[in-house]
Every structure is written in structure tokens, then in C-alpha cells.
Amino acid sequence: MAASTALALALWLLLPPGGVAGAGPPPIQDGEFTFLLPAGRKQCFYQSAPANASLETEYQVIGGAGLDVDFTLESPQGVLLVSESRKADGVHTVEPTEAGDYKLCFDNSFSTISEKLVFFELIFDSLQDDEEVEGWAEAVEPEEMLDVKMEDIKESIETMKTRLERSIQMLTLLRAFEARDRNLQEGNLERVNFWSAVNVAVLLLVAVLQVCTLKRFFQDKRPVPT
Secondary structure (H helix, E strand, C coil), X not given: CHHHHHHHHHHHHHCCCHHHHCCCCCCCCCEEEEEEEXXXXXXXXXXXXXXXXXXXXXXXXXXXXXXXXEEEEECCCCCEEEEXXXXXXXXXXXXXXXXXXXXXXXXXXXXXXXXXXXXXXXXEECCHHHHHHHXXXXXXXXXXXXXXXXXXXXXXXXXXXXXXXXXXXXXXXXXXXXXXHHHHHHXXXXXXXXXXXXXXXXXXXXXXXXXXXXXXXXXXXXXXXX
């Protein structure tokens, strides 16, 4: 009995999900993207989502003057879910989702000079993973499930998965913060260097003018006798 159970578990772990539960669409993966939004332009992205899931959208402006952008989020039916103006960052959750393509737009039309570097991330929480865990539990015989306490194992796995996903999200968020701070520091350094050079040039010009003025004061202007 134990050998057959171990074999069933091994086959379930090695085979793709379709090999046990039947063919179906692949799960939608989380994603992140960084792009350059030119001045006076608007750029939109489309993301497919399953029904009855959770979609979390997070964005940050990590480069460009003002560090702000307009953001809108529309449902597959064209309903405006989120509309923000001149924001540096934002986090929004859609739950439950509708089956179809969600539209995310970033607008930099209000800026005529400065381009913006924008980072955004999409995080899905679907019920498909729970169904796969249930399918794995069904592959084991009921007697063995009672012996190994499958419910406790499932809870531990789900807790570990949730914590790992949250850790990945936090690391991605920290990388975005680091990129934004680095861009700010580089911009401040360029401005400091520029105005320092201007101040040095002004000081040199004033020094030259003062020397020339003093020389004219002490020059002997009496006429030379003939």
C-alpha cells in the first residue's frame, strides 16, 4: 500500500497538471515591466485575466522630472475602475476579476519636455492552484490521507507559498525604490556639478573685472612732457 501511494505521489509531481486533471489552459503568470514613456505620449498595456480571481496592480515612476504620471485601469467591458492624475506610485486590487483583457494606461501628455521611466507589476491570485492541490490529494488513497494528515500538509504548503510570493513582491518593490532613489541622486549630482561650474565661472569673471578696475585706478594719467 505504501509503495503504491509513493508511486502515485511521484507520478503526480513529475507529470504536468494536464496529465492528471485533464487538459486545460495554462495558469497566468505574474509579471513586471519597466518602460520609458516619452513626453506628451500615452501608452497602454493589455493583460488577460481569468474569471473569479484576484488581480493586484502596482506601479511606480522611478525616473523623470516630477516623478508623476496619469494612470487608468479599465475592465474587459470598458468600465473605468481606476483613474489617477499626477501620481508617483499606486497599488490597486481587482477582486473578483472578469474573464478578458484588462487595459492599463500610463499618460504623460501633461509633460512637454520630460520623459518618465515607469515600473509596474501584475500579481494574480487564482483558484487554479487550490484545484491542483485538491487533485493531488485525490491521487492518494483515503486511508493514507488520514495517516499523513493531508490537511496539515496542504495548509503548510499554502502558507509557505504565500510567504514566498510576498517575499518576491517585497524584493521587487525594494528594487523599484532603489532605482528611483538612484535616479534622483544622479539628477541631483548633475545639477550640483552644473551650478558649481557656473559659480566658479562667475567668481573668476568677477576677479578679472576687479583686477582690471584696480589697475585703471593706479595708472598714471598725467601727460608726458615733450
